[in-house]
Amino acid sequence: MITLEQKPFEEIEKMTKGCGRLLVLGCETCAAMSLAGGKKEAEVLAAAIRVARKMSGDKSEVLYDAVARQCEPEFIDMTEKEVAQCDAVLSLACGAGVQLLAERFPDKVILPGCNTTFLGVTERLGVWSERCAGCGNCILDKTAGLCPIARCSKQLLNGPCGGSVDGKCEISKEVDCVWQLIIDRLTKLNRLEMLEEIFPVKDWSPAGHGGPRKMVREDLES
Amino acid sequence: MNDMTSPDHDRPPCTMACPILTDGREYIQLIAERKFEKAYAAIRGLNPLPRVCGRICTHPCEGACKRGQVDEPIAIAALKRFASDGPWRGRCKALQPAEPTGHKVAVIGSGPAGLAAAHDLALLGHHVTVFEALPVLGGMLRLGVPAYRLPKDVVDEEIEAICDLGVVMKTGVRIGEAMKLKDLFDQQYGAVFVAVGAHQERKLDIAGADAFEGVVSAISFLQRSNSGQNPKVGRQVAVIGGGNTAVDSARSALRWGADAVRILYRRSRDEMPAAPEEIEEAVAEGVHLSVLTSPVEVLGEDGKVTALRCMENRLGQPDANGRRSPDPMAGSEFVLDVDMVIAAIGQAPESSFFAQELELDQRSHRIVVNEAGATVCPGVFAGGDAVTGPATVIQAIAAGKERACAIDLYLKKKWHPVPGPARSDERERLSSAIIEKTRKFERAKKICLPMDRRLKGFEEVEAVLTEDRAISEALRCLHCFLGAKIDKDKCVSCLTCLRVCPLQIPRASKMGEITIDPFECQACGMCALECPVQAIDIDLHPRGDIDREMTAAMSRSAHPDPLMVGFFDLHGDFGPSDKERLRQEHPNILPVMVFGLRRIDTVDILKAFEWGAQVVFLAGCPVEKDPFPETREAVKQRMARTKTLLNALGLDGERLALCHMPKQGLVDKAFIEDLEERVKEMAPNPMGVKRG
Amino acid sequence: MKAGSNLERILESGQFAVTAECGPPKGPAPTVIRRKGDLLKFCCDALNVTDNQTAIVRMSSMSGCVLLKEVGVEPVLQMVVRDRNRLALQGDLIGAAALGIRNVLCLSGDHQRFGNHPTAKGVYDIDSIQFLQMVKNMRDEHQFINGEEFSGDTPFFIGAAANPFADPFVFRVTRLAKKVKAGADFIQTQGIFDMAKFVEWMTMVKDRGLDEKTHILAGLIPIKSVGMARYMRNNVSGLSVPKAIVDRMGDAKDPKEEGVRICLETIEQLKEVDGIHGVHIMAVAWEDIVPRIVEEAGLMPRPIV
Helix, strand or coil: CCEEEEECCCHHHHHHCCCCEEEEECCCCHHCCCCCCCCCHHHHHHHHHHHHHHHCCCCCCCCEEEEEECCCCHHEEEEEEEEHHCCCCEECCHHHHHHHHHHHCCCCCEEEEEEEEEEEEEECCEEEEEECCCCCCCCCCCCCCCCCHHHHHHHHHHHHCCCCCCCCCCEEEEECCCHHHHHCCCCHHCCHHHHCCCCCCCCCHHCCCCCCCCCCCCCCCC | CCCCCCCCCCCCCCHHHCCCCCCHHHHHHHHHCCCHHHHHHHHHHHHHHHHHHHCCCHHHHHHCCCCCHHCCCCHHHHHHHHHHHHHHHHHCCCCCCCCCCEEEEECCCHHHHHHHHHHHHHCCCEEEEECCCCCCCHHHHHCCCCCCCCHHHHHHHHHHHHHHHCCCEEEECCCCCCCCHHHHHHEEEEEEEEECCCCCCCCCCCCCCCCCCCCEEEEHHHHHHHHCCCCCCEEEEEEEECCCHHHHHHHHHHHHHEEEEEEEECHHHHHHHCCHHHHHHHHHCCCEEEECEEEEEEEEEECCEEEEEEEEEEEEECCCCCCCEEEEEECCEEECCCEEECCCCCECCCCCCCCCCCCCCCCCCCCCCCCCCCCCCCEEECCCHHHHCCCCHHHHHHHHHHHHHHHHHHHCCCCCCCCHHHHCCCCCCCCHHHHHHCCCCCCCEEEEHHHHHHHCCCCCCCCCCCCHHHHHHHEEEEEEEECCCEEECCCCCCHHHHHHHHCCCCCCCCCEEECCCCCCCCCCCCCHHHHHCEEEEECCCCCCHHHHHHHHHHHHHCCCCCCCEEEECCCCCCCHHHHHHHHHCCCCCCEEEECHHHHHHHHHHHHHHHHHCCEEEEECCCCHHHCCCHHHHHHHHHHHHHHHHHHHCCCCCEEEEEEEEECCCCHHHHHHHHHHHHHHCCCCCCCCCCCC | CCCCHHHHHHHHHCCCCCEECCCCCCEEEEHHHHHHHHHHCCCCEEEEEEEHHCCCCCHHHHHHHHHHHHHHCCCCEEECCCCHHHHHHHHHHHHHHHCCCCCEEEECCCHHHCCCCCCCCCCCCCCHHHHHHHHHHHHHHHHCCCCCCCCCCCCCCCEEEEEECCCCCCCCCHHHHHHHHHHEEEEEEEECCHHHHHHHHHHHHEEEEEEEHCEEEECCCCCCCCHHHHHHHHHHHCCCCCCHHHHHHHCCCHHHHHHHHHHHHHHHHHHCCCCCEEECCCCCCCHHHHHHHHHHHCCCCCCCC
């Protein structure tokens, strides 16, 4: 899933200050699963903004709601009436959702309440970690199912670098050295010889370095 | 697994086990929340004899109680008695009968079945007259059950309450003799309910049983004893039988001064039909038990009983009912010296008066009725022991209530039989994992009269639970079917519920469908609060409950500065008097009672500050009283996050404090004083209402 | 000869090489480089100029190399893939060739998180092994990494780093083999304190015959104080400093003297290790000590080939 974290309240308060009637709009898929922007977080945040406004004498209202996914125009359109009654929307969706909201409501102030962090997995309650960098050209078949693009600090394709110690990355003892993991796994699978080959340089164009990405399924495109 | 299509899917085992479908959870929870008056009202709404049932009900609910699978069942009957005995029962508004219907109903017999029917029929607006053959009201409640188990003023009070509904009681009138059933119809009675009980005792059928003075039947013995007449007990008393009547007779005989009382029962102790706790008390009081023993002959001299010839049995093959038959052992004969024999070997209805008008079972003399309790005579219904043979008080009440319903329908010409709810004895079992994870709490100990005082008379043996014991006991309830409910339309399968549940109850399917077993769930509320899409709510204190309670509390009274909102965990050891003391000593504290601090959300705390609180504190129960101690860390984390938010708001996170309740009481004085000091050093909450 | 550099000539003639590190200043003063060049020119065969070492911004390696050349010292151009993508790297390589730089050391570089710009975006377009391949391909095939040909020569003696002390230990030799295959003419290792482990590594290197395909220069780090020893032991990942070394430094009356002694003992031991073709002295902020070490190790005078 796409992981998100709520922005610090100070930042949210600053960006929502004086923007009038505000709708805090949760997104019930990735943002909710990241425990950062579902309806529950929207409720708490709306309450906090309301308190902040009350303290500063700002009487404008703060509402909250949520939709299933802010990355789908159909869901966004369902908020039309609510949004029409507001001056600004604080979206708790990922960057994609915020932008689609902005696209659909050109005359409203649209603000982001969350930072989109990465594509990752839930390790356990309250802990997520990155697994995919969305590079557009998956190589997991060659790296034992562990991605060095997303998980090696230097994105080495011929790792590990000289900073790998005790299975940890040189940048932090909290970070696993993915190359150690790749080697361990290939050893277990008896396929370590795969790494004797030099991995060729990567084509980064599908990773976004070839400009903003777009995907079209010609057989379905309407 | 629970079948969600069954209409009983949300009925807890205690309810399903109760003949009148009493929802124990309701009043148990009200006791846990110190709302005793409401608890009584909840009981009284369904049960016309709550104080009786609190004492002598055989509480099948406890046998079914889910807690019993974990440690020991909730003491449901004792809690019922606690709620019904307290002084608050007088403050409880009496039930109001419906508009009079103009129908007259005769109830024959004033035992529990008759009283229950009279009560319900009166509430339905019918004019009810109870005809009692004996000079006193109450049937077996008065004459069968000894006062040390059921004081007679309790029976009086409950009957009086029924009279207050407009029910007319006529004692000394035996219907069937001078006045026949048909005569009642002539007197404009629209329907009759026959609930004459089973007062006819089975005779001891052994040699010499009729030959000597000193052989008596238990019913007549108890009737004398319970009406205060000395039944003249012997010194060595043998009671024959293993039911409650036998045990009552034995314990009564001790109280009348017998030197030694022995119960003879033909099977083993495990098979005795009497309530195990009654047998226990009897043994504790000094009654001897001779099990696997049958009398074969009464021996006597000078017309007086002197001994019983007995035989020892061993248990043979199970009979049709699954009970193992007692087989006498050859050569095991022995003689027991006794000067009194009380035979308690079963009763049958005294139904001969109705032989011409009603159909009776030839063998058992029971009145024959159809599914709805109707007899062959139109308009005449029957129920209770007269139909079933000797049964429990709650079964009698159930019969009375069911017949009241049938009679009401009959009178309103909307006749159709009402089969009782289909119930299965199948009990849902908790998995061993859940049993292991469920925190164990000791069942409330009974408070009994000291042994030396018991045998001096008929003073009630068991006392009502003390307030603190009752509250602790009520807090043991595991809230069957009151737990988390998932709105599948909203659920996004995020698995948060699986991860926060301290008992690991929610389950997910491969396609992400989440199910929370409503029987297993103990309503801790963690998942409901943490669900990021608010797809889960909970029946026991749903989301938003705290907010509603706070709003109500705020609107009730003005609080002096500095306003402090205190959330108190109901699992703490405190009573209504502690609340009152808090109100007097700290009028600036607005107490909000919560069922576990884990239910408090950040929005609740923000709300308190919006209301103008200078300080908000959360007082958690002592850890040894917390049913979910593993959730305490989560509460701390949530509070830490709320503090960060308060700091970001410029409200100073120090305004939010978390504390433990003392072992007893609501909150430590020192903690409050410290908080008040802290407030003085802070800039006031700008949302606080300026007073004065 | 691939590049004809002094370093290459010495190694190819089978002589024991000495290189040292020359850290460029955190400012534009050319004198710093010149002074270090003058100090080390007679005791080393070539000087490595580091490339924003430990991700701290300094004078560029290329400029340092040019300044060294001006004072008559042969430079080794260190280049890291952290700060430059394939375009920048290739452009710089062409420039280096034009400026007469003949040695290049291809590195990944310390992660930017360690330096003075921890919020910088790391580039890591290609990795160090691909970098080696790229330089070799430019030199031998006159092709850019995209396959496009160019005219003119880029005669580089290509170096790579190896760390025998990082994990996973066994794979370190495989990775060295990959570097050799990719084009590493010489190897400069991480500083050696744990001789036992180094010898074990060298045995494996020899087993694969790698010492015959490349020139291995053993890394040395003279220690100035017990604090430095301790810091390296605890904080520098990929550096193995045995406790005995820390204790020796701690017990020493004159720690600097002890540091020199340790370094000299290490060189003596290394001379006994088969397959070592030289040493590379990394005297960070203590370049002054290098002439003495080289002298006392019996490696003076430096040969002229």
